Every structure is written in C-alpha cells, then in structure tokens.
Amino acid sequence: MVSKNQIKLISSLHQKKFRAVHGLFIAEGIKVISELIGSQFELEHLYVTEPLFPEIPVSGKTMISETDLKKMSALATANNALAVFKIPASADITPSGLIVALDDIRDPGNLGTIIRLCDWFGIAQIVCSQETADLYNPKVVQATMGSMARVKVGYVNLGDFLAKTKLPVFGTFMDGDNIYKTDLATEGIIVMGNEANGISKEIEKLTKRRIAIPRFGTLQQTESLNVATATAIILSEFRRN
Amino acid sequence: MVSKNQIKLISSLHQKKFRAVHGLFIAEGIKVISELIGSQFELEHLYVTEPLFPEIPVSGKTMISETDLKKMSALATANNALAVFKIPASADITPSGLIVALDDIRDPGNLGTIIRLCDWFGIAQIVCSQETADLYNPKVVQATMGSMARVKVGYVNLGDFLAKTKLPVFGTFMDGDNIYKTDLATEGIIVMGNEANGISKEIEKLTKRRIAIPRFGTLQQTESLNVATATAIILSEFRRN
Numbered sequence: 259m260v261s262k263n264q265i266k267l268i269s270s271l272h273q274k275k276f277r278a279v280h281g282l283f284i285a286e287g288i289k290v291i292s293e294l295i296g297s298q299f300e301l302e303h304l305y306v307t308e309p310l311f312p313e314i315p316v317s318g319k320t321m322i323s324e325t326d327l328k329k330m331s332a333l334a335t336a337n338n339a340l341a342v343f344k345i346p347a348s349a350d351i352t353p354s355g356l357i358v359a360l361d362d363i364r365d366p367g368n369l370g371t372i373i374r375l376c377d378w379f380g381i382a383q384i385v386c387s388q389e390t391a392d393l394y395n396p397k398v399v400q401a402t403m404g405s406m407a408r409v410k411v412g413y414v415n416l417g418d419f420l421a422k423t424k425l426p427v428f429g430t431f432m433d434g435d436n437i438y439k440t441d442l443a444t445e446g447i448i449v450m451g452n453e454a455n456g457i458s459k460e461i462e463k464l465t466k467r468r469i470a471i472p473r474f475g476t477l478q479q480t481e482s483l484n485v486a487t488a489t490a491i492i493l494s495e496f497r498r499n
Numbered sequence: 500m501v502s503k504n505q506i507k508l509i510s511s512l513h514q515k516k517f518r519a520v521h522g523l524f525i526a527e528g529i530k531v532i533s534e535l536i537g538s539q540f541e542l543e544h545l546y547v548t549e550p551l552f553p554e555i556p557v558s559g560k561t562m563i564s565e566t567d568l569k570k571m572s573a574l575a576t577a578n579n580a581l582a583v584f585k586i587p588a589s590a591d592i593t594p595s596g597l598i599v600a601l602d603d604i605r606d607p608g609n610l611g612t613i614i615r616l617c618d619w620f621g622i623a624q625i626v627c628s629q630e631t632a633d634l635y636n637p638k639v640v641q642a643t644m645g646s647m648a649r650v651k652v653g654y655v656n657l658g659d660f661l662a663k664t665k666l667p668v669f670g671t672f673m674d675g676d677n678i679y680k681t682d683l684a685t686e687g688i689i690v691m692g693n694e695a696n697g698i699s700k701e702i703e704k705l706t707k708r709r710i711a712i713p714r715f716g717t718l719q720q721t722e723s724l725n726v727a728t729a730t731a732i733i734l735s736e737f738r739r740n
Contacts, residue, residue, distance in 0.1 A: 371725055483616070
C-alpha cells in the first residue's frame with residue numbers, strides 16, 4: 259500500500275522545484291531502473307505492480323495497484339515499476355578526454371538522447387549551462403535509457419568553464435571547417451548550441467575551432483539539423499579516426 | 500471568423516481516420532507552412548491570428564482568435580498560423596540513388612527527424628512499411644520542419660518492395676560490418692528498424708549487406724542508439740566518401 263501523501267510527494271517530483279526540495283528523482287520501467295540500481299545512484303524506494311526486482315529487499319519496495327502507479331507516473335502510459343532515487347551532489351567535470359558542452363539545450367528529449375549518444379561513443383563527461391534542461395527531469399531520465407548511470411553530467415557557468423579550460427573548444431557553425439576534411443582531436447570540448455538559436459554570442463567567442471557538417475541537399479532552404487542528430491554525426495566523426 | 504463546425508473538422512485532422520475521410524492535413528507555424536506553400540502541396544486554407552502571408556489572397560485565409568487557433572492546434576503551445584493542405588496521391592518510389600527504408604518506425608518524432616535528415620543529406624526518397632507512422636500526423640509534419648516539401652515518402656509492402664529491387668539492401672545489425680571500414684555504396688536502400696525490435700525477421704532476410712555502428716563505450720550494457728541518431732550517423736557515413 260502507498261499513502262495518498264506518498265503519491266502526492268512522488269508526483270511532485272515531476273517538477274524541478276520539488277526535486278530540489280526533496281533531493282529525489284524518479285525513473286520508470288525495468289530497463290532504466292535496473293541500470294540506475296547497478297550504478298552510483300542510491301535507491302530510495304521502489305514501487306512495482308508485479309513481483310519484480312527480487313534483489314531488492316522487501317523493506318525497499320512496495321507492491322502497488324496500476325491505478326496508484328498511474329498517479330505517480332510521468333509517462334503517458336505507465337509502466338510496471340517506478341523507482342525513487344536520491345539526487346547526488348552535482349558532478350565535478352575533470353578537463354580531460356572528449357567532453358560535450360551544452361549551451362542551453364532546453365528540450366529534455368534532446369538532453370536524454372545526447373547523454374545516450376555520449377555513452378555509446380565512450381564520452382564520459384557532459385558539461386551543461388545552467389539553462390540546459392534538468393538531468394533529473396523524468397523525460398530526460400527516460401530518454402537516456404539508463405545511460406545516465408555511466409555519463410557524468412555537470413552544471414556550470416559555461417562561459418567561465420570555457421574561458422578557463424586549456425582544451426581546444428570546438429563549435430558547429432554554418433561557416434565552419436568541413437568535419438569530414440578536418441583533423442579532429444582526441445581531447446577537447448565539443449559545444450552544441452540551443453535548439454532555436456544555436457551557440458550564443460558569449461560562448462561563440464570562446465569557441466576557437468569552428469566546424470561544420472556539410473549539407474548535401476541540392477536546395478539551400480534545408481533547415482538546420484536537430485541538435486541531437488547533429489551531435490550524433492559530430493561524435494561519430496570525432497571517434498571514427 | 501471560423502465556424503464551430505470548421506474547428507471541429509480541423510481538430511479531427513489530428514487523427515488519421517479523419518485525415519483519410521477529408522483528404523486533408525494540418526501544418527503549423529510560419530516556417531513549416533511557408534516551406535509547404537512553396538512546394539507541390541496544395542493549400543486548402545490558412546488560419547492566422549495576425550496579418551501574415553501577404554502572398555495568400557484574402558479568399559484563401561481567415562483571421563481567427565488565439566482561442567479558436569488553440570482549439571484547432573495539435574501543439575502544446577499553439578503558434579500564430581495553422582494551414583490545412585490537401586493530401587496528395589501516395590508517392591511512387593523510383594529505385595535509384597540512395598533510398599531510406601523504414602521498417603515500422605512508429606514514433607512520429609522519429610519519422611519527422613529522419614525526413615529532415617534525408618533532406619540534409621540529399622536523399623530524395625523514403626520508403627515506409629505500412630506500419631510506419633503516418634506522414635501527415637501533425638507531430639511528423641512539425642518534426643520535419645518543412646523538409647517533407649523536398650523528400651518523397653511512399654508507403655508500400657516493404658517485403659515485396661525489397662524482394663523486387665535490384666539495388667543493394669543495407670541494414671544495421673549488432674554483428675554487421677563496421678561502417679567506418681566498409682565500402683558503402685552511392686546507390687542502395689538503407690533499412691532502419693523499429694524502435695523497440697529493430698529490423699523484423701522478414702525484412703532481415705532481404706537485407707544482404709549487414710552493417711554496424713561501432714560502440715566506443717567501455718561498458719557493454721550501453722543501450723542501442725535511438726533510431727533517428729543511428730540514421731544520422733549512417734547517412735553521414737554514406738555521404739562523406
């Protein structure tokens with residue numbers, strides 16, 4: 259059984275301000291929850307509609323009805339498990355290797371997809387501007403498919419961070435060097451810009467290596483790429499060499 | 500002014516069955532509408548909340564209130580323009596050049612993003628299985644950002660289509676050849692599989708060229724890539740050579 263107050267608390271975690279108050283976030287579905295349980299994240303409590311996760315002791319989980327799960331869930335169609343995890347201290351970013359920097363990526367689906375891409379390409383660290391979507395937004399957590407268990411995501415003043423770094427800073431611009439014909443680095447920071455406005459003026463000044471994904475369409479009105487697909491192409495190019 | 504019946508008809512176009520009944524679909528926002536107006540799509544009527552699209556004669560557009568636009572809109576936050584277009588006859592796919600084939604891509608956002616990617620990479624044709632999301636779903640239309648004006652999308656029995664083609668058929672599988680080290684073709688069909696299940700057994704049999712995107716993550720539990728980001732990486736590799 260789960261009390262009305264618990265349901266209320268858990269569904270309040272859909273909102274950032276209540277996640278901050280309680281220091282908790284939610285994850286849903288067996289796949290995502292399993293990945294987080296097997297990582298540095300600390301499970302607060304697990305709610306299931308069927309006997310799942312035998313490894314979790316009885317004290318740590320509660321069997322609930324589908325109706326109650328639906329009330330807590332942030333998904334359009336609730337799954338069979340919802341876990342509440344503690345939000346850890348903000349990650350410290352070590353300036354080494356390849357790092358992805360996000361300059362105000364506001365769409366939670368894009369942030370989650372980029373985390374998943376970094377995991378695939380073995381990029382262990384992402385640094386985000388304060389205006390970037392919150393890592394613990396349920397839509398981000400679901401879109402990562404659990405890969406947030408392996409990729410460190412830190413929030414910083416991005417201008418300060420880039421001004422201080424000794425790593426080369428890459429950014430994508432229409433007039434940049436063709437990524438297929440440029441020597442890319444094995445260490446560096448790859449800045450991806452906001453969905454609507456691209457990289458901000460302030461951050462552009464700190465971006466010394468201007469790169470571009472060539473366009474192959476014959477017609478020039480082709481819209482820019484979505485930021486997650488652009489990230490996919492760029493990370494693939496950095497890693498393939 | 501717009502009548503209650505018109506509002507009802509237009510909001511019914513959010514659903515596939517009513518799009519089929521009326522032979523109409525909707526597009527929203529200046530950017531997407533402009534791209535479609537400048538293409539082969541035929542405008543049925545335009546609704547605006549401010550004096551936009553001066554090139555459209557008065558008989559073809561109606562000024563409406565924000566409240567009425569909200570009732571018609573498929574967006575969470577309605578824009579300032581909604582256009583109704585005629586659904587053209589299903590596109591015929593010509594077996595030449597690079598073609599992307601979608602084997603049951605069910606998420607409208609993924610379909611829209613893939614159309615936008617094809618436009619960027621100059622891929623003029625997409626062939627979809629009948630179970631793939633509907634091109635005229637408002638979420639697809641919005642996610643294309645207007646690039647559906649330039650990319651032909653046809654729905655076919657995908658098994659029959661692939662069985663008949665003389666073009667090489669590529670598909671992504673975990674055990675495929677490393678795309679970074681394989682000779683890719685300038686002509687061929689690139690099959691992308693369903694979000695949850697990948698390429699179906701029936702279609703796999705017709706996919707002679709097995710390719711793979713190498714994984715760089717050190718840990719093996721990394722989830723597969725999202726289908727739109729995988730498409731981005733693969734199209735980039737096909738085109739970069």
